[in-house]
Amino acid sequence: xxxxxxxxxxxxxxxxxxxxxxxxxxxxxxxxxxxxxxxxxxxxxxxxxxxxxxxxxxxxxxxxxxxxxxxxxxxxxxxxxxxxxxxxxxxxxxxxxxxxxxxxxxxxxxxxxxxxxxxxxxxxxxxxxxxxxxxxxxxxxxxxxxxxxxxxxxxxxxxxxxxxxxxxxxxxxxxxxxxxxxxxxxxxxxxxxxxxxxxxxxxxxxxxxxxxxxxxxxxxxxxxxxxxxxxxxxxxxxxxxxxxxxxxxxxxxxxxxxxxxxxxxxxxxxxxxxxxxxxxxxxxxxxxxxxxxxx
Numbered sequence: 001x002x003x004x005x006x007x008x009x010x011x012x013x014x015x016x017x018x019x020x021x022x023x024x025x026x027x028x029x030x031x032x033x034x035x036x037x038x039x040x041x042x043x044x045x046x047x048x049x050x051x052x053x054x055x056x057x058x059x060x061x062x063x064x065x066x067x068x069x070x071x072x073x074x075x076x077x078x079x080x081x082x083x084x085x086x087x088x089x090x091x092x093x094x095x096x097x098x099x100x101x102x103x104x105x106x107x108x109x110x111x112x113x114x115x116x117x118x119x120x121x122x123x124x125x126x127x128x129x130x131x132x133x134x135x136x137x138x139x140x141x142x143x144x145x146x147x148x149x150x151x152x153x154x155x156x157x158x159x160x161x162x163x164x165x166x167x168x169x170x171x172x173x174x175x176x177x178x179x180x181x182x183x184x185x186x187x188x189x190x191x192x193x194x195x196x197x198x199x200x201x202x203x204x205x206x207x208x209x210x211x212x213x214x215x216x217x218x219x220x221x222x223x224x225x226x227x228x229x230x231x232x233x234x235x236x237x238x239x240x241x242x243x244x245x246x247x248x249x250x251x252x253x254x255x256x257x258x259x260x261x262x263x264x265x266x267x268x269x270x271x272x273x274x275x276x277x278x279x280x281x282x283x284x285x286x287x288x289x290x291x292x293x294x295x
Contacts, residue, residue, distance in 0.1 A: 001098070001146045003032035005069040008062040009126055010038040011049035013104040014077020016127060018042025021074050024126035027134050028072065031143050038062070041074055048079050056083040064091040069098070070146060075127035076103025081180060084111055093118070098146060101125045103200075103268065106173030111186040113171055113278045121145055122173055122196065122266070123274035138265070138272050145274040152292040153273050155264045160250045163285045164259030166225030167294070170281045172196035179210040182217045191222040194283050194291075196275065197249065198229035198267030204241035204248065207231070211252040220253055225283040226260045227291060230267030259285040 007028055009021060018041060025035040038058045040049040049055060062071050084107055099108060099120040109120045123142045133139055141151065171188050172178060172195045181187055199207065214220055231245035243251065246262050253260060261283060265271035280294040 001033070001069050001148070004034060006034045006036060006067050007070045007072055008036050008038060008065070008068040009041055009072050009074055010055075010058050010062055011040040011074035012055050012059045012083065013049070013073075013079035014047055014075055015044040015049040016041060016074040020130070021126050023131065024129035027129050027139070031146070036068070047077065049074070052079075052082050055079060056086055059083065060087060063087065063089065066091075066095045071097060071099055073101035073105050073125045075125050076101065076105060078104055080104045080107045081177075084108065084186070089116060100142065102198075102272070103174050104177060106177035107181055107186060109173055109277050110171065110178065110181055110188050114186055114188040117278065119276055119278040121274055122277050124272055128270075128272065133270055136270065138270060138274075141274040145276060150293045150295060151273070152290060153265065155261055155289040155291070157287055157289070158246075158262040160246050160260070160262050161285050161289065162258075162260040164225070164257075165285075166194055166259050166283045168193045168224035168280065170194045170196060170227075170275060170277055170279060172277070173198065175199040175207065175210050176202060178219070179213045182213050182219070187217070190219050192224050194225040194227060194281055195219065195223050196227045196229060196264075196266060199231050199245075200268035201233045201235065202231075203235045203237060204243065204245060205237065207234075207245050208241065208243075208248045211249055215252050220256065223256070223258050225258050225285075226253060227264045227266070227283065228260065228262045229264045230269045230271070232268045259283055261285045261289040261291070264289070264291065
C-alpha cells in the first residue's frame with residue numbers, strides 16, 4: 001500500500017464502541033492512510049454490530065470498492081459465518097485488497113484462500129489498537145505488512161516443540177472457526193501447508209473435540225508444519241480434563257513427523273504478529289523457532 005490509500009473499517013461480526021474504533025482509525029491515519037469508518041462501527045443489534053443484511057451490505061460494498069485498498073475489521077466475536085455464503089467475490093478477485101483481522105475473520109480468510117487463492121492478513125484489528133498497544137511491535141507489524149515488508153518472527157523454545165524445518169503456504173487461525181467450517185466449501189486443502197492454530201475462552205474438552213474434528217477430516221495428515229499460538233482464558237469443568245491445551249494438541253499430532261512450534265506470538269493477546277496467509281513461509285523449530293515469509 002502507498003500513503004494516501006484508503007482503508008475501510010467495518011464490524012462484520014460483534015459490536016464495537018465508536019470511541020475505540022475512532023482511536024484505532026487515528027493510528028491508521030498516522031501511518032499515512034485515509035480511513036473510512038463504516039456505519040456498522042459503533043452500532044449494535046443484540047450481540048452483533050447490526051442485522052445480517054446490513055453487515056453483509058457494508059462488507060460487500062468495501063470488497064467491491066476499488067478505492068479501498070485494505071479492510072481492517074473492527075473486532076471479531078461472532079457473525080461472519082452468517083453472511084459468508086452471500087458474499088460475491090467477483091470484483092474482489094479482479095481488484096484484490098488486504099483483508100486484515102483474526103478470530104471470527106478466520107472463516108473469511110479460509111474461504112478466500114480455498115476458493116480464490118488470494119493472500120489475506122491474519123492480524124491485529126481495531127480492537128487491539130489502543131493507547132496501551134499503539135506503539136508496540138505487534139501493531140507495528142501490521143503497519144509493516146501493509147507496506148509490503150517481509151518479516152522473520154521468532155518464538156522461544158517450548159518443551160513440547162517438535163524440531164525440524166518446513167516450507168509451505170501459511171493458513172489457519174482460530175481453531176473454533178476452523179472446526180466450524182470443516183466439511184464445508186470453505187475448508188482449505190492443507191496438504192504441504194503450515195497450519196496456524198489459536199483460540200480463546202474454550203473448555204479444554206472442547207479443544208480436544210475440535211482437534212479430533214480436524215484430525216478426522218484430514219486437516220492434520222499431510223501438513224508441512226504446525227504453528228500453535230496462544231490459547232488464552234481456557235476453561236475447565238468441575239472435573240478437570242487432565243491436559244493443557246498444548247498437551248491436547250500434541251497428543252493429536254504425535255503420530256506425525258512434521259515440525260511443531262508451540263507458544264508462537266499470535267492470537268487473542270497483546271503478542272499478535274501480522275501474518276500473511278496464503279503466502280509461502282519457512283518454519284524452523286529448534287533451540288529457538290523462526291517463522292519467515294518467503295518471496
